[in-house]
Amino acid sequence: MGGMKAPEDLLRRIRQGNRFLLTSHINPDGDAIGSELGLARLLRGLGKGAVVWNHDNTPTIYKPLPGSERIHIGEEPPAGFPDVFDAIIVLECPSPDRTGLEQHLSARPVINIDHHLGNQCYGAVNWVDSAAPAVGEMVFRLAQGLKVPLEPEVASCLYLTLVTDTGGFRFSNATVAAFEAAASLVREGAHPEQVAQWLYESQPLAVVKLTGEMLQSLQTHDGGRIATGRLTREMFERAGAKPGDSEGLIDQLRSIAGVDAVALIRELPEGGHKVSLRSRGEVDVEKIARHHGGGGHRNAAGFTIQGEGEEVRREVAAELGAALGS
Amino acid sequence: MGGMKAPEDLLRRIRQGNRFLLTSHINPDGDAIGSELGLARLLRGLGKGAVVWNHDNTPTIYKPLPGSERIHIGEEPPAGFPDVFDAIIVLECPSPDRTGLEQHLSARPVINIDHHLGNQCYGAVNWVDSAAPAVGEMVFRLAQGLKVPLEPEVASCLYLTLVTDTGGFRFSNATVAAFEAAASLVREGAHPEQVAQWLYESQPLAVVKLTGEMLQSLQTHDGGRIATGRLTREMFERAGAKPGDSEGLIDQLRSIAGVDAVALIRELPEGGHKVSLRSRGEVDVEKIARHHGGGGHRNAAGFTIQGEGEEVRREVAAELGAALGS
Numbered sequence: 001m002g003g004m005k006a007p008e009d010l011l012r013r014i015r016q017g018n019r020f021l022l023t024s025h026i027n028p029d030g031d032a033i034g035s036e037l038g039l040a041r042l043l044r045g046l047g048k049g050a051v052v053w054n055h056d057n058t059p060t061i062y063k064p065l066p067g068s069e070r071i072h073i074g075e076e077p078p079a080g081f082p083d084v085f086d087a088i089i090v091l092e093c094p095s096p097d098r099t100g101l102e103q104h105l106s107a108r109p110v111i112n113i114d115h116h117l118g119n120q121c122y123g124a125v126n127w128v129d130s131a132a133p134a135v136g137e138m139v140f141r142l143a144q145g146l147k148v149p150l151e152p153e154v155a156s157c158l159y160l161t162l163v164t165d166t167g168g169f170r171f172s173n174a175t176v177a178a179f180e181a182a183a184s185l186v187r188e189g190a191h192p193e194q195v196a197q198w199l200y201e202s203q204p205l206a207v208v209k210l211t212g213e214m215l216q217s218l219q220t221h222d223g224g225r226i227a228t229g230r231l232t233r234e235m236f237e238r239a240g241a242k243p244g245d246s247e248g249l250i251d252q253l254r255s256i257a258g259v260d261a262v263a264l265i266r267e268l269p270e271g272g273h274k275v276s277l278r279s280r281g282e283v284d285v286e287k288i289a290r291h292h293g294g295g296g297h298r299n300a301a302g303f304t305i306q307g308e309g310e311e312v313r314r315e316v317a318a319e320l321g322a323a324l325g326s
Numbered sequence: 327m328g329g330m331k332a333p334e335d336l337l338r339r340i341r342q343g344n345r346f347l348l349t350s351h352i353n354p355d356g357d358a359i360g361s362e363l364g365l366a367r368l369l370r371g372l373g374k375g376a377v378v379w380n381h382d383n384t385p386t387i388y389k390p391l392p393g394s395e396r397i398h399i400g401e402e403p404p405a406g407f408p409d410v411f412d413a414i415i416v417l418e419c420p421s422p423d424r425t426g427l428e429q430h431l432s433a434r435p436v437i438n439i440d441h442h443l444g445n446q447c448y449g450a451v452n453w454v455d456s457a458a459p460a461v462g463e464m465v466f467r468l469a470q471g472l473k474v475p476l477e478p479e480v481a482s483c484l485y486l487t488l489v490t491d492t493g494g495f496r497f498s499n500a501t502v503a504a505f506e507a508a509a510s511l512v513r514e515g516a517h518p519e520q521v522a523q524w525l526y527e528s529q530p531l532a533v534v535k536l537t538g539e540m541l542q543s544l545q546t547h548d549g550g551r552i553a554t555g556r557l558t559r560e561m562f563e564r565a566g567a568k569p570g571d572s573e574g575l576i577d578q579l580r581s582i583a584g585v586d587a588v589a590l591i592r593e594l595p596e597g598g599h600k601v602s603l604r605s606r607g608e609v610d611v612e613k614i615a616r617h618h619g620g621g622g623h624r625n626a627a628g629f630t631i632q633g634e635g636e637e638v639r640r641e642v643a644a645e646l647g648a649a650l651g652s
């Protein structure tokens with residue numbers, strides 16, 4: 001089982017080159033960073049040079065990955081670019097503009113390795129496998145094709161890409177290939193417990209306390225089809241939390257069985273409330289947000305509003321109720 | 327790779343029997359329920375009778391598992407017991423008293439299938455593999471030994487045991503064997519996305535409210551290396567929650583950055599407290615649990631204890647502190 005092997009022309013390009021520049025998309029995620037760092041180290045193991053260059057900073061949770069401190073960041077090219085590089089390997093990026101470094105890509109032949117369905121095949125070599133659970137899994141197949149043994153650090157980088165892109169093996173791309181690659185990577189020394197610790201067990205205490213505060217304010221409406229939560233300034237103080245700490249807390253409301261729409265009403269330091277809305281399926285919350293001068297998409301939107309907190313909750317719950325009925 | 331094969335005397339016992347009673351431990355978890363339901367259905371697929379009998383109710387999150395509605399619950403034996411049964415298969419249970427049905431176990435030969443290190447080998451046949459990531463993975467190997475193809479429903483039951491016992495592939499028992507079993511089970515029709523929805527996205531409102539109550543009781547100790555939470559009977563009442571609803575809540579404590587050991591102290595309806603312990607790396611909580619007459623593994627263990635709740639918290643925090651220092 002598993003996906004197709006890495007293509008011969010890709011293997012040849014890599015065997016022939018001596019020094020590679022690796023990049024990915026702006027706002028890099030786990031698959032971008034893990035694939036870059038894993039492949040860079042793998043290339044160095046073959047005696048080749050490899051430099052990772054990203055437009056944007058590495059998110060904090062990926063900084064423990066081995067080699068992350070060596071990533072070159074920003075619009076200014078790394079030393080010797082482009083002359084010292086034989087090719088630019090672009091990982092997990094459907095189109096050149098998404099690298100944030102498009103103006104530099106024409107300086108060297110591009111090797112495009114991706115799993116996005118709509119990849120524009122913009123490379124001199126293009127390996128696009130939309131069935132791959134993560135690009136990191138393709139890098140693993142590339143290592144097999146190059147017959148290079150994986151170091152434990154490479155295995156952990158690639159294992160992380162599987163975890164982040166499959167939502168911790170919870171999404172529909174948690175396929176046989178994903179689990180087989182995970183088994184192989186763990187055999188080569190990837191450390192699932194360590195990776196999980198980086199990704200999931202590093203919540204600031206204040207965020208966990210704020211979650212408790214928010215859940216204490218939980219109310220349901222319309223026979224349980226709507227859930228609302230509030231975060232007051234007092235709650236932030238009690239939890240020792242900063243405004244950014246409420247990011248993602250609305251998912252706790254979304255996790256409730258039978259709920260079709262949720263709202264989190266957060267009191268702003270400067271007064272007024274930020275209302276975040278989430279919905280399932282056809283329930284359109286963007287329309288509600290737009291009505292209040294905000295925006296978003298059908299299933300995720302937000303706006304700010306003045307007024308007393310519990311009044312705002314009642315109004316928002318009523319508007320969500322109307323959206324459910326429509 | 328993977329663990330040792332199911333032993334021949336076990337395979338013979340199962341081939342020879344016609345009707346089996348299956349049980350596990352009190353307060354059954356995902357590995358208990360998933361292994362029971364998976365094995366029961368597997369035995370029925372071989373044309374044999376199988377009845378699952380548990381002392382305690384099935385936790386809500388495991389009720390979507392196929393066959394859960396047929397589990398016989400309570401101290402009153404199921405119809406025809408013991409005459410109609412050839413053997414009693416006890417799954418994931420280190421000692422007979424932990425079944426809650428000990429007085430009935432002598433009525434028929436016991437087949438003991440478990441992965442607890444301290445299993446007392448109390449059966450006529452004992453298959454104990456402490457390296458198994460979950461007993462459900464042993465049931466999978468049993469199915470291979472019996473050469474019975476897995477139905478998708480059986481595969482999903484056994485896949486769920488891997489997910490719950492490895493903490494969603496986040497614990498140190500997320501081994502090569504765990505991922506290889508997951509790959510095989512997905513190939514046989516297990517549905518990771520569906521299982522994840524059961525476990526993580528269909529939370530009863532009471533469970534979410536109970537999470538909020540528990541987080542309000544959160545305390546940290548030893549400079550943040552230990553976190554403890556409590557669940558009192560009043561909290562269960564306020565949340566409208568049942569005893570089984572606290573399953574998995576301890577993970578909220580584990581998610582805190584810098585924490586090496588956590589304890590959740592739950593007041594029992596009949597008085598006393600259930601203490602659940604989790605740890606990282608080398609910190610051994612099984613030893614603490616064993617000292618109090620409980621059991622488990624190095625990084626996940628539990629026991630029951632009498633006393634006042636906050637006193638229990640202080641005592642447990644002190645013992646965890648000692649375990650950190652050792």
